Amino acid sequence: MALHGGLLKVQTSGHAEIVDLTAGVRSVVSTSGADRGVATVFVRGSTAAVTTMEYEPGGIEDLRATLDRLVPVRPEGSSGDYAHNRLNHDSNAHAHLRAALVGPSEAIPVIDGDLTLGTWQQVVLIDFDDRPRERTVLVQVVW
Amino acid sequence: MALHGGLLKVQTSGHAEIVDLTAGVRSVVSTSGADRGVATVFVRGSTAAVTTMEYEPGGIEDLRATLDRLVPVRPEGSSGDYAHNRLNHDSNAHAHLRAALVGPSEAIPVIDGDLTLGTWQQVVLIDFDDRPRERTVLVQVVW
Amino acid sequence: MALHGGLLKVQTSGHAEIVDLTAGVRSVVSTSGADRGVATVFVRGSTAAVTTMEYEPGGIEDLRATLDRLVPVRPEGSSGDYAHNRLNHDSNAHAHLRAALVGPSEAIPVIDGDLTLGTWQQVVLIDFDDRPRERTVLVQVVW
Numbered sequence: 001m002a003l004h005g006g007l008l009k010v011q012t013s014g015h016a017e018i019v020d021l022t023a024g025v026r027s028v029v030s031t032s033g034a035d036r037g038v039a040t041v042f043v044r045g046s047t048a049a050v051t052t053m054e055y056e057p058g059g060i061e062d063l064r065a066t067l068d069r070l071v072p073v074r075p076e077g078s079s080g081d082y083a084h085n086r087l088n089h090d091s092n093a094h095a096h097l098r099a100a101l102v103g104p105s106e107a108i109p110v111i112d113g114d115l116t117l118g119t120w121q122q123v124v125l126i127d128f129d130d131r132p133r134e135r136t137v138l139v140q141v142v143w
Numbered sequence: 144m145a146l147h148g149g150l151l152k153v154q155t156s157g158h159a160e161i162v163d164l165t166a167g168v169r170s171v172v173s174t175s176g177a178d179r180g181v182a183t184v185f186v187r188g189s190t191a192a193v194t195t196m197e198y199e200p201g202g203i204e205d206l207r208a209t210l211d212r213l214v215p216v217r218p219e220g221s222s223g224d225y226a227h228n229r230l231n232h233d234s235n236a237h238a239h240l241r242a243a244l245v246g247p248s249e250a251i252p253v254i255d256g257d258l259t260l261g262t263w264q265q266v267v268l269i270d271f272d273d274r275p276r277e278r279t280v281l282v283q284v285v286w
Numbered sequence: 287m288a289l290h291g292g293l294l295k296v297q298t299s300g301h302a303e304i305v306d307l308t309a310g311v312r313s314v315v316s317t318s319g320a321d322r323g324v325a326t327v328f329v330r331g332s333t334a335a336v337t338t339m340e341y342e343p344g345g346i347e348d349l350r351a352t353l354d355r356l357v358p359v360r361p362e363g364s365s366g367d368y369a370h371n372r373l374n375h376d377s378n379a380h381a382h383l384r385a386a387l388v389g390p391s392e393a394i395p396v397i398d399g400d401l402t403l404g405t406w407q408q409v410v411l412i413d414f415d416d417r418p419r420e421r422t423v424l425v426q427v428v429w
Contacts, residue, residue, distance in 0.1 A: 001144030001287030045404040046340040053243040054189040058227035084344035100339040107183040109281040118188040138395040144287030196386040197332040201370035250326040252424040261331040
């Protein structure tokens, strides 16, 4: 058993930009030399999330619209604002909420030296913050 | 430290069928011979998800109804369709959205040779696609 | 490669109380002596969840309100109750639903002997049950 880590730096424009991490994660797995193992993908920070999806324009538009509807930028049925924004003079409460619901990590098996993703399944970062960010995604391969 | 992998093939009827994976995952853990470790459970594909729940008829009905309400088969408040369906002449955009929100993986500790699930907590696969599928669930045990 | 496990016992008052687990998880990582690895955090039970967030009063209030709105204690647009409550003479169906959606586990890389969390990112337990509970959170460090 061994461990190999990699760090992906990702520039985003925020506002729920969705970035395909698959090539970056594959590169860390390949460098590790692991044949069979597990790759953990984790985004540092409380306003971004990691999940998997088919990374195509329609799905990207739908996912952004769905999160806009489920967790709107301003709270529904209220003339006020989120408590996070009110108490901290901030504007990205919706980003914190979406990130906590989607979650920061996924664990993906490695077989035959590759991620066991489906053909139309990519690992993605969603940056919910309301401004451009440089994101740090950590990949740890255990095998 | 060692690694043991198992692959579960699951026939589903789609349409948010929920399948109890617990016995299958336990079988992989048992075959591994691991006493203490971590079992990663991951579903390949972008229209299915893995989580845990109490697997009983009421909870199954409620979870399916809740996802139908939060991410409906056709978009709310619109005479149109999801972008994924429009752009790809497809019909399962809702399945992609639900899968991305719930997520494809869970990591479950193993202690005394068994998953550390609660008594009323099962590992489940939810197949959100709109047709029957044969699903591949990968289980990697590291110990 | 090695494995070290720790078990956190957490008293909660239920009703979506959010508990900061970060110090407890850090303590397990520190005791393990791991320099680089992965820490898996998992809550046993089907009415609680693990995720990460900025643990501050505004964000806590917002997350609880958002989950109350998305998965209300009594089902929307219906004079009845959730199937789980009806069939099992129970009252915590909403807790089961929220727990399944948020999920029970996260996997967090360890680098330089510490969790790779952001400065304003904490690991949290959310106890959705409708009564006080003693929760068991399992932490497994692989390195």
